Structure formats: C-alpha cells, structure tokens
Amino acid sequence: MCFYSEGTPNFYMRPIEGLVMTVDLDTMEVLKFSDTGRGIPIPKSTNTDYRYNAHEKEPEMEPINPISMEQPKGPSFRVEDGHMVKWANWVFHLKADKRAGLVISRAMVRDSENGELRNVMYKGFSSELFVPYMDLEESWYFKSFMDAGEFGLGMSALPLVPLNDCPRYSYYMDGVFAASNGKPYVQHNMICLFECYACDISWRHSESQLLDFQIRETRPKVTLIARMIATVGNYDYIFDWEFQTDGLIRIKVGLSGMLMVKGSPYHRLYQVPNQDVMSGPLISQNVTGVVPDLFITFHLDMDIDGLNNSFVDVKLVKEHSLPGESPRKSYLKAKRKIAKTEKDAQIKLKLYDPSEFHIINPSRRSGLGNPTGYKIVLGGTAASLLDHDDPPQLRSSFSNNQIWVTLYNKIEQWAGGLLAYQSRGDDTLAVWDRAIENEDIVLWYTLGFHHIPCQEDFPVMPVVTSGFELKPVNFFESNPILRAAPAFEKDLPVCRPGASA
Numbered sequence: 001m002c003f004y005s006e007g008t009p010n011f012y013m014r015p016i017e018g019l020v021m022t023v024d025l026d027t028m029e030v031l032k033f034s035d036t037g038r039g040i041p042i043p044k045s046t047n048t049d050y051r052y053n054a055h056e057k058e059p060e061m062e063p064i065n066p067i068s069m070e071q072p073k074g075p076s077f078r079v080e081d082g083h084m085v086k087w088a089n090w091v092f093h094l095k096a097d098k099r100a101g102l103v104i105s106r107a108m109v110r111d112s113e114n115g116e117l118r119n120v121m122y123k124g125f126s127s128e129l130f131v132p133y134m135d136l137e138e139s140w141y142f143k144s145f146m147d148a149g150e151f152g153l154g155m156s157a158l159p160l161v162p163l164n165d166c167p168r169y170s171y172y173m174d175g176v177f178a179a180s181n182g183k184p185y186v187q188h189n190m191i192c193l194f195e196c197y198a199c200d201i202s203w204r205h206s207e208s209q210l211l212d213f214q215i216r217e218t219r220p221k222v223t224l225i226a227r228m229i230a231t232v233g234n235y236d237y238i239f240d241w242e243f244q245t246d247g248l249i250r251i252k253v254g255l256s257g258m259l260m261v262k263g264s265p266y267h268r269l270y271q272v273p274n275q276d277v278m279s280g281p282l283i284s285q286n287v288t289g290v291v292p293d294l295f296i297t298f299h300l301d302m303d304i305d306g307l308n309n310s311f312v313d314v315k316l317v318k319e320h321s322l323p324g325e326s327p328r329k330s331y332l333k334a335k336r337k338i339a340k341t342e343k344d345a346q347i348k349l350k351l352y353d354p355s356e357f358h359i360i361n362p363s364r365r366s367g368l369g370n371p372t373g374y375k376i377v378l379g380g381t382a383a384s385l386l387d388h389d390d391p392p393q394l395r396s397s398f399s400n401n402q403i404w405v406t407l408y409n410k411i412e413q414w415a416g417g418l419l420a421y422q423s424r425g426d427d428t429l430a431v432w433d434r435a436i437e438n439e440d441i442v443l444w445y446t447l448g449f450h451h452i453p454c455q456e457d458f459p460v461m462p463v464v465t466s467g468f469e470l471k472p473v474n475f476f477e478s479n480p481i482l483r484a485a486p487a488f489e490k491d492l493p494v495c496r497p498g499a500s501a
Contacts, residue, residue, distance in 0.1 A: 001139075007045030010258065012234045013287060013459050014043050017263025020139045036138050040263045043286040050460040068168055069197055072493045075169045076195060077224055082173075085193065087224045089480070090243045091117060094226055096175030096190055099414075100125035100299075101153030102228035102239050109247050112480040119303045120374065121249070121470070126153060126239060127299040127444070128415040129232075130396040132386065133260060134291040135279035143260070144392035145232075149420025153230040153237070157190040165229060166192035191228045197221070202246065202481055220487050223250075234258040237296075238463065245481050251447075252467035253296055253380070258460060259453050262288040280453055289453025295384060295399040297415040297429070300443040300470070301408060305364040305372050307440040311339040311405040312373075313347070314356040342433045345405035349381050357403060358473055362438055370474035378402070380466030382448030394425035404444040407434040415444060 002019040003011040018037020021030050049055075077087035085094050089110040097103045105123040110116065132144035147153065154175050160166050171194070175187035197220065204218030224243045229236055238254035266272050267285045283289040302309060316332050334356075339345040347357065360373035381402060386393040388400060398404070398415035406412065406429070414420070417427035429444060445468060456462065472480075 004042045008048040010045075010048040010050060010459050012258040013048040013261060013284070014045060015261060015263045016042055018137075018139045034138060037263060040265050041286050043261075043263060043284065047284075048459040068163075069195075070493055071169050071195070075171070076222075077171070077193065079171055079173075079193070085224075085226075087195075087243065088245045089247075090224065090245075092243075094173065094191065094193065096154050096157070096173065096177075096187065096228070097125065098154040098175070098177040099148055099152050100127065101148075101157060101230055102126075102191055102226060102241065104226065104241050107249070111476065112483070113477055118305055118475075120247075122301040122303040124241070124249075124251075124298065124300045126253075126296055127413060128297045128396070128398060128420070129153070129237070130293075130295045130297075130384075130392075130399055130416070131235070132293055132384075132392045132396075133279075134293075135262065137279075140262070140279070140290065144396075146396065146416050146420045146423075147230070147232045147235075147237075149414060149416045149423075151232050153228075153232070153239075154187065154190070156230040156232045157187055157228055158231055159187075159189040160192050160227070160229060166227060167194050167196075170194040191226060193224070193226050196223050196225050196242070202244075202484065203479065218486065219481065219484050231257065234260050238465075240467075245484065247472040247475060247480055249470040250467060251298065251469070252465055253447055254463040254465040255294065255449065255451070256461050256463045259283070259289045259457050260292065261453075262290050264288045283453050283455050283458045287458070289457060291453065292451050293382070293384060294449040294451060295382075295396070295446050296448075297398045297444055297446045299413055299415070300376075300445065302359045302374060302441070302443050302470075304359055304374055304475070305361040308363060308438045309359050309361055309441050310437050310439075311345045311441060311443070312358040312360055313337045313339065313345075314358055314375075316354045316356075338437055339405060340437050341435055342404070342406050345403065345436060346401045347403035348383070348400075349378065349402050359441070359443055360473075366474050367477055368474075372475045373473045374470050374475060375473045376403070376443065376445060377469035377471050378445075379468045380447040380449060382450045384448070395420070395423045395428070397425055397428050397430035398444070399446050399448070400430060402446050402448070404429055405436055406432050406442050406444065407436055408440040408442050412442075 002016040004014040004016055005011040017040040018035055020034045022032035024031055079085055083093050083095050085092050092107040093105045095103050103125040107121040108117045108119055111118055129147040170192040172189040173191040175190045176184055179185050200221040202219040202221040207215040226241045228239045234257055236257035240252040242250040264286050269282050280288050280290040315335050317335050318330055319333050320330050321328055356375050358373045358375045360371040362371050364372045384399040415429040417423040
C-alpha cells in the first residue's frame with residue numbers, strides 16, 4: 001500500500017488510492033503492480049499533523065491544571081526476581097511475549113480469613129486480534145489482519161511515555177525477544193505497572209433513617225494496573241490488566257491511533273451520487289473512513305483452587321406464577337447446566353436469553369457448600385457478521401462465538417492457529433472438541449468492536465475502550481475487603497501552593 005508523506009508525519013491520512021504492489025521480501029522483487037485509483041486525488045496534509053508542537057493555537061476550552069497522584073511512601077507493590085509482582089492480596093507473574101504482548105501467569109489471591117494463597121488463573125493473554133475492513137475493491141478486499149499472529153503484539157510495543165501513558169511511580173519492564181536471525185534484542189519499557197486511584201469506591205453504606213445513630217461507612221478503591229500498548233501499523237491498542245483487592249480482575253482494551261482511510265474524489269457529502277455504495281463515511285476532504293471490525297480473543301487458563309474445573313451456564317429463565325399463587329405474573333429463576341464437552345461451551349450471546357457463565361472447582365466448597373468459582377462479566381459483545389465461509393472468517397472463526405471453553409493443551413494457545421500466516425482455518429479454536437467437565441480447562445473470550453468512523457476520529461482517534469471482568473463467585477466466605485481501612489486525612493500529604501513571585 002502506498003502513501004504520500006509530504007507535509008505531515010501522518011501519512012496514513014494521505015493514501016495514494018489504488019496503488020498496491022506485491023513484493024517478494026526474500027528476493028526483493030515486485031511480483032504484481034496494481035493502480036486502480038487513477039483520478040482520485042491524494043488528500044491534503046492540512047490539519048493532519050497530530051504532534052503537540054505542530055499546533056499554533058490552543059483548543060477553545062478552559063485549561064486543566066496538572067493532576068498527579070502522589071505516593072509519599074512510594075508504591076505499595078514490589079517486583080521480585082524481575083517478574084513476580086506482589087501487591088495487597090495478589091501475587092502474579094508478569095512478562096512480555098513477542099506474539100501475545102503482555103502475559104499474566106500464576107495469579108493467586110490471598111484469602112482474607114485464613115491467609116491462604118489461592119490459585120485463580122494459570123495464564124492469561126490476548127491470543128489473537130482480528131481486524132477485517134469492509135471494502136470489496138481490488139486494493140482493499142485483502143485487508144483483514146491478524147495482528148498477533150501476523151505482526152506480534154510484543155514486537156509492536158514501543159517504549160511507553162512517562163506521565164502520559166503511565167503515571168509517576170510506575171515500574172517499567174523490558175521485553176527480550178529473538179530476532180528473525182536468532183539474535184536477542186530488547187524492547188525497552190514496553191510494560192508499566194502502577195497503582196491507580198480514580199476516585200472510585202470499593203464499597204459503602206449509609207444509614208440514618210431506622211437507627212438512633214448515623215452510619216456512614218465507605219472505602220476508596222485503589223487498584224493495580226499492568227499496561228502495554230502495541231502500535232500495529234495505524235492502530236494503537238492499549239491493554240490493561242487491573243487487579244482489585246476484592247479478587248476481581250478487569251481486562252480492558254483501548255483503541256486509538258489512525259483510521260485506515262481510502263482516498264475519495266469527493267470534498268463534500270452532497271457530491272456523492274450514491275452514498276449506499278460507500279465503504280464508510282466521508283471524514284475529511286477526499287478521505288473516506290473505511291468501516292473495520294475488531295475482535296480480540298483472550299486465552300484465560302483458569303485454575304480456580306486447582307487444576308480440575310468445570311464450566312457452568314447459569315441461565316436466567318422466565319417462570320410464570322400459578323393461578324392464585326401471587327399478584328405477580330412472572331419471575332426469573334437461575335438454572336445451572338455444566339458443560340460436558342467443548343461444543344456445549346460454545347456461546348453466542350443473546351440479549352433475551354441471558355446467562356451468567358461460571359468457572360467452578362467442584363471439589364472445593366465454601367463453608368455453605370457452594371463450589372468455589374469465578375464468573376466472567378461480559379463487555380464489548382459485538383459479534384462478527386461475516387459469512388462463516390468468507391475467507392477472512394475461515395481464518396478467524398474464533399470470532400464466530402463470544403465464549404469458548406477447551407481442554408488445556410500447551411500447544412493450543414493461539415486462537416487463530418500456530419501459524420497464522422499460513423492458516424486456512426484448519427488449525428483454529430473452532431476445530432477442537434473434547435470432554436471438559438472437571439478437567440484442566442481454558443476459557444476464551446472474544447471482545448468485539450464495530451467501528452463506524454466519524455469526523456472526530458480525524459486525524460487521530462480519541463480512545464475507545466471496552467473490556468470484561470473475572471469476578472469471584474462463592475470464592476470467599478464473605479466480602480473479602482470488609483475489614484479494609486478507610487482513608488484518613490492524617491495519612492495524606494499536605495500540599496500547599498508555592499509562594500507567589
């Protein structure tokens with residue numbers, strides 16, 4: 001694909017439309033030359049430079065004073081042996097991977113009652129990232145990428161920007177990878193680890209109506225975040241793994257960077273004779289934002305209190321009351337079904353057929369007799385609308401469902417297959433089927449985005465974020481942070497403005 005870089009570092013906004021060359025990178029020979037965009041002008045460079053020092057005018061808004069979370073006693077976490085992270089009631093291993101990017105493994109949480117370190121997850125990472133663009137022309141139809149398997153999320157992670165990507169007191173971690181010639185190289189500062197206080201609340205309750213005295217109990221929420229940002233061509237992907245003291249793990253993905261745009265002969269929308277044939281909206285003069293989908297499939301090897309786990313579909317079913325039983329006509333009831341095979345655990349989400357999805361340990365019970373477990377709290381539930389026999393979808397059939405559960409196999413870590421470049425869909429998550437009840441199992445979740453570009457995405461996109469959570473269910477005997485201390489004024493630094501000149 002060809003672009004024009006004169007007048008701006010943002011060459012993505014200046015495509016030379018239709019000019020595509022196929023190159024053999026071993027022999028450096030041009031195998032095919034195609035120019036289907038003759039007559040389509042190259043978009044202008046005006047207002048495409050996104051660098052801070054390129055702007056002469058401040059935005060029309062009230063200025064925001066600098067904000068920083070200070071830690072006068074330093075961070076509460078520590079990193080041992082370069083990779084083992086210990087914070088509050090969590091212990092986990094953190095590393096960089098060439099293909100997956102950020103990898104969390106051996107995640108354990110300490111029981112607030114007896115101090116036992118209990119297994120939650122053996123290994124978690126983003127296994128594949130599928131990005132198909134919705135344009136059928138010769139210079140576009142092939143643009144459907146598997147960013148982890150074809151490019152490598154770790155290989156695409158550049159050094160993070162202090163104070164902007166990561167706050168003060170962040171801990172930075174390098175990645176050490178092997179180049180194509182076998183020699184090692186270092187990706188510096190590609191992961192950061194930091195505590196976050198976003199003025200959220202862990203739990204609270206106030207009472208003044210029914211008692212002779214007033215109760216106001218509330219606790220601030222401080223979390224620990226491991227972050228990595230992969231810049232794969234035009235897109236920037238922000239991966240956050242957030243750990244909370246109540247045992248919850250929140251996984252978030254933020255999308256930013258540049259749209260992949262198409263040169264257009266039109267300056268204004270009214271000039272377009274048939275808007276229905278456009279592959280995306282006009283977002284600037286001579287620039288069309290082609291519609292992409294984005295699907296990120298996570299490999300979550302859950303080991304709840306040990307290896308042998310089961311997947312439970314807790315379905316919410318509508319029941320009807322019997323005649324004369326109640327003024328109510330209908331109510332909901334939770335019905336549990338344990339998946340026997342991998343096929344049983346292939347889940348397509350439906351708004352009017354709701355479920356909770358639990359990973360439990362049948363052999364480990366709470367004091368009340370409930371199996372200990374975690375549930376996946378779903379978010380980013382966009383589904384692929386492509387035909388299953390469409391070539392891009394054949395390679396990326398892991399996006400056919402939002403949830404999969406498979407039997408653990410150490411060589412089955414990649415949703416799109418081990419060799420994504422050579423895949424024809426015969427080595428993906430969709431082809432496996434084995435018994436999974438009371439076994440060492442892996443939960444896969446596909447986070448999805450439909451992205452219809454708009455003018456606000458030009459020349460660089462504001463971050464769009466979605467995610468999901470792994471939340472304890474009967475894992476603890478009661479609220480594990482019940483005895484957490486509130487914040488006290490005496491524990492905080494006193495900050496005063498400096499003397500004026």
